[in-house]
Amino acid sequence: MPKISFRKTPTIPNYYSNQQIDISKWYSSTWQLQNSLKKKEHFEIFFSLSEAEKNIFTSPKKVFNIRTTPYYASLAKDTGEDAIRKILMPSPKELSSDYQEMLDPLGEKVNQKTSRLIHRYSDRVLFLVTDFCSVYCRYCTRKHFTGQEQSLIKDTEFIEAVSYIKSHPGIREVILSGGDPLTLSNSQLEKILFELRSIEHVEIIRIGSRMPVVCPQRVDQELVSILRKFKPVFLMTHFNHPDELTEFAAEKLELFVDHGIPVFNQMVLLNGVNNHESIVQALSRRLLYLRVKPYYMFQCDPSIGTDHLRTSLKNSQEIQRKLWGHLSGLAMPQLSLDIPDGGGKAYYVPSFEIQRVGSSIFYEGWDGIRGEYVNPDQQSMVNPLLNPIYLEEWDELKTSKN
Numbered sequence: 001m002p003k004i005s006f007r008k009t010p011t012i013p014n015y016y017s018n019q020q021i022d023i024s025k026w027y028s029s030t031w032q033l034q035n036s037l038k039k040k041e042h043f044e045i046f047f048s049l050s051e052a053e054k055n056i057f058t059s060p061k062k063v064f065n066i067r068t069t070p071y072y073a074s075l076a077k078d079t080g081e082d083a084i085r086k087i088l089m090p091s092p093k094e095l096s097s098d099y100q101e102m103l104d105p106l107g108e109k110v111n112q113k114t115s116r117l118i119h120r121y122s123d124r125v126l127f128l129v130t131d132f133c134s135v136y137c138r139y140c141t142r143k144h145f146t147g148q149e150q151s152l153i154k155d156t157e158f159i160e161a162v163s164y165i166k167s168h169p170g171i172r173e174v175i176l177s178g179g180d181p182l183t184l185s186n187s188q189l190e191k192i193l194f195e196l197r198s199i200e201h202v203e204i205i206r207i208g209s210r211m212p213v214v215c216p217q218r219v220d221q222e223l224v225s226i227l228r229k230f231k232p233v234f235l236m237t238h239f240n241h242p243d244e245l246t247e248f249a250a251e252k253l254e255l256f257v258d259h260g261i262p263v264f265n266q267m268v269l270l271n272g273v274n275n276h277e278s279i280v281q282a283l284s285r286r287l288l289y290l291r292v293k294p295y296y297m298f299q300c301d302p303s304i305g306t307d308h309l310r311t312s313l314k315n316s317q318e319i320q321r322k323l324w325g326h327l328s329g330l331a332m333p334q335l336s337l338d339i340p341d342g343g344g345k346a347y348y349v350p351s352f353e354i355q356r357v358g359s360s361i362f363y364e365g366w367d368g369i370r371g372e373y374v375n376p377d378q379q380s381m382v383n384p385l386l387n388p389i390y391l392e393e394w395d396e397l398k399t400s401k402n
């Protein structure tokens with residue numbers, strides 16, 4: 001049997017068991033959402049707050065909304081150094097900026113086509129189905145929308161978004177995001193998936209969610225059966241640290257995969273949280289073992305209040321370089337940065353090229369082994385046999401935003 005192990009799931013905290021809270025409530029996502037920590041007094045159940053942390057809750061300068069599930073809080077240790085505490089606890093450092101802070105670092109507003117739809121890349125759209133999350137991660141990139149807890153998507157907004165997708169046949173993929181789409185009820189989700197699946201040109205539906213991390217209670221047989229019904233549906237989840245990957249969460253990830261729902265993970269490199277190669281490998285190998293593909297390792301966006309959480313690009317690249325050659329390609333997440341103001345993604349990979357001489361390219365690999373690659377002549381490149389169907393598809397894809 002493989003030796004790989006997952007974090008033991010913490011038991012119900014004393015505060016709740018002393019209140020005779022039934023264990024079945026602890027394992028209910030509805031109870032977790034209804035009993036989320038929002039106020040200073042709630043956080044004091046789990047943490048000893050510094051004076052500066054206490055003041056954040058009453059600061060006249062508003063910080064990003066504050067909320068966490070009791071389950072996620074129970075994963076954090078009460079030390080300022082703890083990774084999960086840093087992700088969920090508002091920091092006084094959010095109130096100032098040394099480098100860069102933007103309300104909309106991805107430039108989403110420029111590409112907003114309806115009140116809930118962002119069309120940045122030609123073949124896919126981002127559909128913001130809710131602005132609510134069960135945990136407001138302090139590094140969130142979509143602070144211009146997320147966390148306002150205004151309301152569910154209105155019928156008019158839903159119809160407007162679906163009409164836009166219907167009228168753009170080049171759109172092949174719809175990414176449900178927000179907010180966290182899995183905070184919606186099963187019936188709300190089913191309605192959205194039903195509408196999208198009835199659009200002929202929508203091939204792939206993606207759902208981005210932190211619920212498997214912060215409230216695995218949400219994942220059950222009924223949910224995975226709904227997702228399976230509207231296949232192909234891909235789940236993009238968002239574990240940042242192996243301490244988040246409890247045995248309970250691992251079980252829920254397997255439930256998705258066992259029901260034919262491919263799962264990918266997007267992590268964000270965060271200063272003082274997970275910016276070390278040992279942490280990235282630990283998370284990635286565990287995810288891969290569960291058949292979850294570690295997909296992206298994002299550079300944290302310069303969203304308001306995140307300066308203290310951002311790693312330098314050099315730091316991130318060093319981590320990637322150290323992992324190279326030691327971590328299976330299957331387990332290696334792609335280091336990527338979103339170009340501010342909506343420029344799209346910039347990918348980073350280590351360069352092993354050392355010299356070009358004529359048609360020869362010389363390399364030195366990750367462990368110092370050198371080799372020469374003789375590059376075929378550019379003039380000898382010929383087109384393959386082109387199929388008009390593929391060409392037409394390609395044209396439709398490229399022009400879908402017009």
Ligand code: SF4
Nearest residue numbers: 133136137140179210
């Ligand atoms: S779950 Fe996602 S959208 Fe919600 S606060 Fe965290 S990073 Fe932002």
